[in-house]
Amino acid sequence: MVVGTTFGAHYARALAGPYSPVELVGVAGTGGQAGRHLAAELGVRYLAGTDEIESAGAGLAVVAVRSAIVGGQGDEICRDLLGRGIPVLQELPVHSADVVRSARAAQRSGAAFAVTGFYEHLEPVRRFIAAARALDAVSPVTGVELRTSIQVLHASLGVLSRILTAPPGPDFAVHPAAATAKSLVSTDWGGVAVDVLVRNGYDARTPDDDCQPLMGFVLGTPDGELSLAHVHGPTRWEPRLHEEAPGRLRHPEQRLSHLFGPDHWTGDTVFPGLWAEGIARAVGGFAEAVSAGRRPLGQRDLAALRHWEAVSARLGRPADVPSVPPKLINIHDLEVCS
Structure with a gap:
């Protein structure tokens, strides 16, 4: 499941494409037309919000919603999903204090949590x-x-x-x-x-x-x-x-x-090609960590964010x-x- 349909659209299209290591079961947004059109384009379920993610059969969620440090609700969404036992990969930027809070929420629920800078x-x-x-x-x-x-x-x-x-x-x-x-x-x-x-x-x-x-x-x-x-x-x-x-x-x-x-x-090949491969690699690595029971969030990520x-x-x-x-x-x- 991909939460967010702005930069999240890149994740959704990549995870619906040939490079994807997982099955995209849906896209979650705020109810706007852009998210609905994206889900229709990809042939997956659209959720207005995250309340029904479990019923959609999602084994993990990618949250590509602006975090609190840039005025968004991404951190709250992550901790809500983690509290329900859903593993979360969150797109940066995220404040290190919020990363720690989400990591603690993940530890309490037993769900995996990690952040990605994409590049x-x-x-x-x-x-x-x-x-x-x-x-x-x-x-x-x-x-x-x-x-x-x-x-x-x-x-x-x-x-x-x-x-x-x-x-x-x-x-x-x-x-x-x-x-x-x-x-x-x-x-x-x-x-x-x-x-x-x-x-x-x-x-x-x-x-x-x-x-x-x-x-x-x-x-x-x-x-x-x-x-x-x-x-x-x-x-x-x-x-x-x-x-x-x-x-x-x-x-x-x-x-x-x-x-x-x-x-x-070129501009018309980089998104469906190079970027899609990168997204597949990021999500695939996170999915492997979830399956192996590893905690993919490291101190290196926190040190770079604090700097x-x-x-x-x-x-x-x-x-x-x-x-x-x-x-x-x-x-x-x-x-x-x-």
Whole structure:
């Protein structure tokens, strides 16, 4: 069962599709037409509210409703479902205090509870995390540069917490950047210097419309840099150039830039393809944990959320930045080198 029909529509369509590890039995909303149309499109039952979820035969629920920290009822819905013994996977952002409350409700009822930032389950991000861990084992990461927007800062830090296994330190500095509505956040994350450039502004009328940049990472090591420019793109490894003598490189045979993974997603293929696979992976992993009796919520999730809360409080209220539809740029117009 998917609760919520805004971002929840992505979950519902993915779980009704060919990649789904579970059977979607229904969609729950507030009674609006959008939710009813979504359920009709997918051929599943529509529930106006969550009172009848048990009768719909749901073995677990995905709650993609705004949480209390962004003015929604998602946390209350989660604890109500957990109190009835229904396992819940909740879409972030969620305040860490509410995560703890829901985890305690889950413990009392014996139902599983977990949160998801979504992006950590996308294949390009998983590829980057795996490459970063492998790199760190042979060439320790000494610094991180992260570019992101305030709307997905929580998810960006969640991805970073899967690479830097130590928790972030309690102290950090915030400085205004030269660009409009941007700030630089610098911290020591378990001995690794982390600099986060955050775009702290959006159009209040359409807050989810303009997440530019979404999230991009550069990991520095003594031997080179590993980067992910975008969550839908490839990982890049760039070894550090070193001259043993003038004009003679230490490793002259190595490629100076190496890409891992495809870079072919378009606006009309990413949702039913890459995103649907990521959602299936997130829900499938949660369903496996439920079946095995494991508790999938970890301290890493809480540590990243608490750091996000502290940073967000220091950044202050996001600036109101009017959003305009982007122009379509012909890639061939950029190939002008002569």
